[in-house]
Amino acid sequence: MGEAGTLGGRPLFTARVNSNDLKTIPFNRTHLSPNELGYLTEAVGQGSTSGDGPFTGRASALLGTMVGGGRTLLTTSCTHALEMSAILLDLRPGDEVIMPSFTFVSTANAFAMRGAVPVFVDCRPDTLNVDERLIEAEITPRTKAVVVVHYAGVACEMEEIGRIARRHGLAVIEDNAHGLGGLYRGRPLGSFGCMATQSFHATKNVQCGEGGALVLNDAGLVARAEVIREKGTNRSQFFRGQVDKYRWVDIGSSYLPSDVLAAQLTAQLEAFGAIQSRRQAVWSAYHEGLADWATAGEVSQPVIPDGCVHPAHLYYLLLPDLDNRQALIAHLAARGVQATFHYQPLHAAPAGERYGRAAAEGCPVTERIADRLVRLPLFADLDAADAARVIDAVRSYEVV
Numbered sequence: 001m002g003e004a005g006t007l008g009g010r011p012l013f014t015a016r017v018n019s020n021d022l023k024t025i026p027f028n029r030t031h032l033s034p035n036e037l038g039y040l041t042e043a044v045g046q047g048s049t050s051g052d053g054p055f056t057g058r059a060s061a062l063l064g065t066m067v068g069g070g071r072t073l074l075t076t077s078c079t080h081a082l083e084m085s086a087i088l089l090d091l092r093p094g095d096e097v098i099m100p101s102f103t104f105v106s107t108a109n110a111f112a113m114r115g116a117v118p119v120f121v122d123c124r125p126d127t128l129n130v131d132e133r134l135i136e137a138e139i140t141p142r143t144k145a146v147v148v149v150h151y152a153g154v155a156c157e158m159e160e161i162g163r164i165a166r167r168h169g170l171a172v173i174e175d176n177a178h179g180l181g182g183l184y185r186g187r188p189l190g191s192f193g194c195m196a197t198q199s200f201h202a203t204k205n206v207q208c209g210e211g212g213a214l215v216l217n218d219a220g221l222v223a224r225a226e227v228i229r230e231k232g233t234n235r236s237q238f239f240r241g242q243v244d245k246y247r248w249v250d251i252g253s254s255y256l257p258s259d260v261l262a263a264q265l266t267a268q269l270e271a272f273g274a275i276q277s278r279r280q281a282v283w284s285a286y287h288e289g290l291a292d293w294a295t296a297g298e299v300s301q302p303v304i305p306d307g308c309v310h311p312a313h314l315y316y317l318l319l320p321d322l323d324n325r326q327a328l329i330a331h332l333a334a335r336g337v338q339a340t341f342h343y344q345p346l347h348a349a350p351a352g353e354r355y356g357r358a359a360a361e362g363c364p365v366t367e368r369i370a371d372r373l374v375r376l377p378l379f380a381d382l383d384a385a386d387a388a389r390v391i392d393a394v395r396s397y398e399v400v
Contacts, residue, residue, distance in 0.1 A: 022335075022336045022389070023336065024336045024337070024338060025336060025337045025338060025377050025382070025386050025389060025390060026338050026377060026379075027338040027339065027340055027375070027377050028202070028203050028377070028378075028379050029379045029381055029382075030202050030207060030209075030379075031268075031271075031275055031379065031380040031381055033267045033268050033270065033271035033274075033275070034267070034271060035266075035267040035270060035271075036264055036267040036268070038267075039055065039263040039264065039266055039267045040260060040263050040264055042263065043055055043259050043260045043262070043263035044260060046259075048259070049258050049259050049260050050256075050258065050259065051074070051256035051257055051258055051259060051262070052236070052239075052256060052259070053259030053262065054259065055259045055260075055262035055263040055265075055266050056074055056257075056259050056262040058262070058266045059074060059262045059265045059266040059269060060072045060073070060074055060213075062266065062269040062270065063198065063213055063215075063269060064215075066180065066181065066188065066190075066269070066272070067176075067180070067188050067189070067190035067191055067196065067198070067215050068187065068188045068190065068191030068217070069191070070190070070191060070196070070215040070216055070217040071215070071216040071219070071222050072198075072213050072214070072215050072216070073213060073214045073216070073225055073226070073229055074211065074212070074213050074256070074257050074261075074262055074265070075211070075212040075213055075214055075229065075255045075256070075257065076210065076211065076212065076254075076255055076256070076257045077106075077199070077201070077210055077211065077212045078106065078175070078177045078197050078198060078199035078200075078201070078212035078213075079106040079109070079110065079212070080212060080253075080255045081197035081198065081212045081213060081214040081255075082106055082107065082109075082110035082111075082173075082175065082197050083110045083113065083253070083255075084214050084225060084228050084229060084255060085110065085173050085195045085197060085214065086110045086111045086113065086114045086116065087114065087228050087251065087252075088195065088221050088224060088225060088228065089144060089145055089171055089173075091111060091114040091115065091116040091144060091145075092114075092115060092116075093114075093115030093116070094115065094116075094117065094142060095114075095115070095116045095117070095142055095143075095144045096116065096117045096118075096119050096140060096142040096143045096144065097111045097116050097117070097118055097119065097143070097144060097145045097146070097147060098119045098121055098135055098138050098139070098143060098145070098146045098147070099111075099118055099119070099120065099121070099130070099146070099147040099148075099149070100120070100121055100122075100123050100129070100130035100147075100148075100149055100151075100366070101120035101121065101122065101123070101345045101346045101347040101348075101352070101358065101363040101366045102123045102128060102130075102149075102151070102343050102345065102346075102363075102366045102369060102370065103149045103151075103175065103343060103346065104177070104343060105346065105349075105351075107147060107149060107175050107346075108120075108346050108351075108352065108355070108356060111145075111147070112351075112355040112356065116144070117142075117355065117356055117357060118346070118352070118355065118356035118357075119138050119143070119356065119357055119358075119359070120345075120346055120347035120352065120356055120357070120358045120359065120363060121134050121135060121138055121359050121363070122134055122359060122361070122362070122363040122364065122365045122366050123151075123363070123365055123366050123369060124365070125365050125369070126303040126305070127151065127154050127156075127303055127305065128151045128152070128154075128369055128373075129148070129149065129150065129151050129154065129155075129156040129157075130148055130149065130156060130161075131365070132156065132157045132160045132161050132164070134359060134361075135161065135164055136164050136168075137359070137360075138359050139164075139168050139170070143168065143170060144170065144171065145170055145171040145172070145173055146161060146164070146165055146170055146171070146172050146173070147172075147173045147174075147175055148161060148172065148173070148174055148175065148193070149175040149177070149178075150174065150175075150176055150178055150179035150182060150189050151178060152178055152302060152310065152313050152314050152315075152316065153178045153179040153180075153181070153182040153189070153310045153311040153312070153313040153314075154182065154302070154303075154304055154305070154308055154310045155179070155182060155183070155184035155189055155305075155307075155308045156184075158184050158192045159185070162192065171193070171194050171195075172192065172193040172194060173193050173194070173195050173196070173197070174189065174190055174192055174193040174195070174196035174197070174215075175196075175197055176189050176190040176196045176197060176198055176215075177197065177198065177199035177201075177204070177212075178199075178204075178311075178313040178314070179311060179313070180198055180204070180205060180206065180311060181205065181272065181276055181311035182308070182309060182310050182311045183308065183309035184307060184308055185307045190215050191215075191217060192217075193217065194216075194217055194218040194221065195214060195215065195216055195217065195218070195221065196214075196215040196217065197212060197213070197214055197215070198212055198213040198214075198215065199211075199212050200212060200213070200265055200268075204313070205272075205275060205276065205279060205311055205312070205313055205380075206265065206268035206269055206271075206272055206275060207265075207268060208257075208261040208262070208264040208265040208268065209261065209264070210261070211257055211261050211265060214229075224250065227249055227250045227252055228250065228251065228252040228253070228255070229252065229255040229256055230252060230256060231248075231252050231253060231254055232248050232249065232250045232251050232252030232253075233246045233247060233248055233249060233252070234246045234247065234249050274380075275380045276311060276312065278380040278381070278382075279311070279312035279313075279378060279379070279380055280312045282312070282315075282378055282379075282382050282387050283312040283315050283378065285384075285387050285388075285391065286315045286376060286378075286387070286390070286391065287301060287302070287315070289388075289391040289395075290317070290391060290394055290395065293394065293395045294317065296399075297320070297398075297399030298320050298399065299317050299318060299319055299320070299399060300317070300318035301317060301318075302315065302316060312378070313378075314375050314378055315375065315376045315378050316342070316373050316374065316375045316376070317373070317374050317376070317394075318369065318372045318373055319372045319373075319374060319399065320372070320399060321371070321372060322371040322372065323400075324372075324399055324400065325341065325371065325372050325373070325374050327397070327400075328374055328394070328397050329341070329374055331393070331396075331397045332390075332393050332394065332397075335389075335393040335396070336389075336393075337376075337377065337389065337390050337393045338377060339374050339375060339376055339377065340374070340375055341370070341373055341374055341375070342370070342373050342375055343370060344370050345363055345366045345367055345370050347362070347363050347366070348363075348367070376390055376394070377390055
């Protein structure tokens, strides 16, 4: 970040020009890290591309350090990591799992597939995270776990959530799809729950196209997690020489990614610092460059509470209402800028009504947020000129 009003020494605002003369700024573009193509070539040429190869080990070690030292198992997606966490909790039909309504469908699907009931709680109006003040009222004798989602990589109130969970003997699962690199009071996100899940989808800060990881902060879960990830077999123990043959010993599925994907992820994780620096510069440019426009139009910008460090996963604006939100998205599209909305409330979705239940008071904040939120383009290769174009395009919209 350069001086105030600049990004990397370039002005934040540009003169408006005909959008027909400009390339479209996409919502997302994947970043190619320096070692990526070389590692991919090495992985393909090593003679075996199946999972748990050399790059799987390297990526897992890098990730484990970043999330506080928990044992990390790469998976084919964050969805699959969530499914593994549901199996590890030994959920039974009718068990309940508390979670936010404002999240991606995978958060609920993983537990509903085990027959558990997602219990949807409203979000806070500031951070858009699950409102910790509403959790305890939804705990019943059937409650087994609380799933938190660190929206935009801004931490939930983990101290209070941890106290509630300990008081009632509940497991805490962190859906940390947005939060790699984020901190809460000095601790990495992904280190608070007994388990945490990560996403390396193409839209994430570091990615391998499709991928994820399960972080195990409870050492007692590691052995069974290895079995579940390897189709319910003790194959990992066999390759370590701990058993003379591997057999089917538990339920499981094929959650292990190819070492080729792990090679790409290794290169991305090695470049994490550089990627984050670029993303933080764009995020800060948006936050500063839109501040007075947002105030004048009664538009809310992201809130970062004291004690939280965010990883610049996404930048959003909360417009006064749905009409303004839709109009801003169309306004930006006409100027060659792709912007989009985000989650729709799970408690009001057809499957949410069928498989879950909402808190008694419903989720009114979630419903208002879902109608008002717009996300701006944010990726590591968004340069200063294009960031300035986005800011200028947003500022040229008049809130009505």
